[in-house]
Amino acid sequence: MSASLSLSGHRTLLLDLDPQGNATTGSGVDKTGLATSMRDWLMDDAALEEVLKPCPGGFDLVPCNSDLTAAEVELLAVDGREARLRRRLASAEAVQRYSYLIMDCPPSLNILTLNALVAADSVLIPMQCEYYALEGLTALLNTVNQIRRRANPRLTVQGLLRTMYDPRNGLTRDVSRQLIAHFGNKVFRTVIPRNVRLAEAPSHGLPAILYDRHSRGAIAYMALAAELVKSEET
Numbered sequence: 001m002s003a004s005l006s007l008s009g010h011r012t013l014l015l016d017l018d019p020q021g022n023a024t025t026g027s028g029v030d031k032t033g034l035a036t037s038m039r040d041w042l043m044d045d046a047a048l049e050e051v052l053k054p055c056p057g058g059f060d061l062v063p064c065n066s067d068l069t070a071a072e073v074e075l076l077a078v079d080g081r082e083a084r085l086r087r088r089l090a091s092a093e094a095v096q097r098y099s100y101l102i103m104d105c106p107p108s109l110n111i112l113t114l115n116a117l118v119a120a121d122s123v124l125i126p127m128q129c130e131y132y133a134l135e136g137l138t139a140l141l142n143t144v145n146q147i148r149r150r151a152n153p154r155l156t157v158q159g160l161l162r163t164m165y166d167p168r169n170g171l172t173r174d175v176s177r178q179l180i181a182h183f184g185n186k187v188f189r190t191v192i193p194r195n196v197r198l199a200e201a202p203s204h205g206l207p208a209i210l211y212d213r214h215s216r217g218a219i220a221y222m223a224l225a226a227e228l229v230k231s232e233e234t
Helices: 002-007 024-025 038-043 068-075 081-089 091-095 111-119 131-150 172-185 194-203 216-233
Strands: 012-016 061-062 099-106 122-128 155-166 187-193
Touching: 002 012, 002 099, 002 194, 002 216, 012 024, 012 187, 024 194, 038 068, 038 081, 068 111, 081 111, 111 131, 122 131, 131 155, 131 172, 155 172, 172 187, 187 216
Parallel strands: 012 061, 012 099, 122 155, 155 187
Antiparallel strands: none
16 A cells, blocks of 8 residues: 555655554565664664665555563553654654654554654554454444543544455355445445455565556555545545
């Protein structure tokens, strides 16, 4: 997504907030060899310029690794801990040169995800068209509403992105119809298909658009970037 936005002419910064560091690895950065990382910038006031990594595709990355797990514990002792990320972004002049900041969050609601929700303007929700994903969606939307009421009134749902989409699967089609019926134009028209090239790209440290720009997955992400930009303009 970051590479697609960047290649579409929009300066993009990707912030990896998941201690697993998947976004870091998938961007071609060795998470085991980081001299500085997200933890240093978030908790130790390192300058953003010290942490940034340029990535294939033209976007910049604030990388992370398992060191960020320690930040979860450290944040518990910080005043205003849920707004730490928002304050760090506000104080970083370099942020102003980007059109898009994308925050990749852990798959669970913890203090790092909470920081992202408090700092964000909107939430893009990727989900598989499966029953358990619907249950998780309900919980996430409740959390977004709570954050909006208590800490970040500008927070909105940017949209729901259907991923690993297989139109041959009856359940996939059924859940997709339910999403459109309940959320209307909040469901992105673009769907991300099940695609082996998308699965292979992270192991090569490349965004899908650079790994195989002709693959269905890469084409879908370029379409998603265009749809996202258009929605911002309207």
